[in-house]
Amino acid sequence: MNVDMKVKAGGDLTIGSITFAPRNARPPVEELGLVRKVTKVSFEDAAVEKNGALNIGQAVAALRAGLRVARAGWNGKGMYLELQVPDAHSKMSLPYVFMFTACKNRVPWLCSQSDLLAQDWEVVS
Template sequence: MCENCLKKCSFVSVSLRGELICPKAYDLTPCSALLSCPLLEPDGRPKPSDFSAALIALKDGHAVARHGWNGKGMYLKMQTPDEHSKMGLPYIYISTVEGKFVPWVASQTDLFAEDWYMKGAA
């Protein structure tokens, strides 16, 4: 990554495959080094990645999903409680096939899967 990327990113981490993860990369800023983000293909389409990249996207307000899930339209989002919430800490929820929202806990399979992608990317 170039210094320009590091200045724009609030957090840079390394995936299980050793790739640098830039959470702002999916903003598709002009810096060409940002396009190597494991969350997106160079043309902006979602790119399968691991859960560490998915978690960064969740923390940044994006929805994520797995290609390996059987249910159509299912996705995860993170909820940060406000003063009107019954929950006191942030949590991840899933949108089910029926469009219902329920709290979600990752399975071992989900944590180690490498088919995570960001929903709604180009």
Template sequence: MSKWRKKSVVIEAFKWTGDQNQSEDPVWINEAYRRGDVRYDGVGTNDMEMFISTLEGVMTARPGDYIIQGIEGEIYPCKASIFEKTYESAGEIMSFGAAVEALKAGKRVARAGWNGRVMWLTLVPACRYNPSDVNSLGLEKLPWIGMKTADNKFVPWLASQTDVLAEDWQVIE
């Protein structure tokens, strides 16, 4: 039998508490409720359930389950024990512009699809390098963006158009 590994994708999810006033409900779950794709039963009781219409039929969520919005906008529940073994936080996802601001603030950033915490970018201040030819030419030293690569090298980095337009940037701690 062949084995399979999940591709590295970023999903949105929240842990459903069953509380009607749950403040962290994302917009997409409220929109699904308005469309009729999500309904509740037992509101205000200890037996409250959420019913989610999916391509595979109606799935039931109970308080403590995670509710996931997948890569194509599909919504489905996942038991907390499975979710916590399958997913890890991707951090706050941001645009390239926000990633540049994070770099300027001294943070490391990476794209969600890069090799986990192995590859990242950082802003290298002008004072960190001192090539003799730059000094001998009397040129002003400026900061630059450096990349820590998967094979443990540190190189200057240049953004591709895909990187600039991506919305999957995150701060790496």
């Protein structure tokens, strides 16, 4: 079986009708549809229970609306989560959640089982 293979000047490899880009190449963030222009951000107050506590779904909705969230049960003072949406100058190509720690550092954050099931999420300033 003969397969037509070509390497272009930019490093793209074409095999048949499929083109592969080098590992370090990525399309601009705009092409991925990740950048959106937001003129007005709102969060539905109706989603908040009487005591102001949120579940994880409501907390994620608040993050998407550009708000910061935290768990009432967290020990560190001033800790919160925020959603980072990459722009054209970012090294990341997808949105991600980061935590602002009690030591005033920003670190990537992953949800634990207890965070996932908690009912004590709240919007913070």
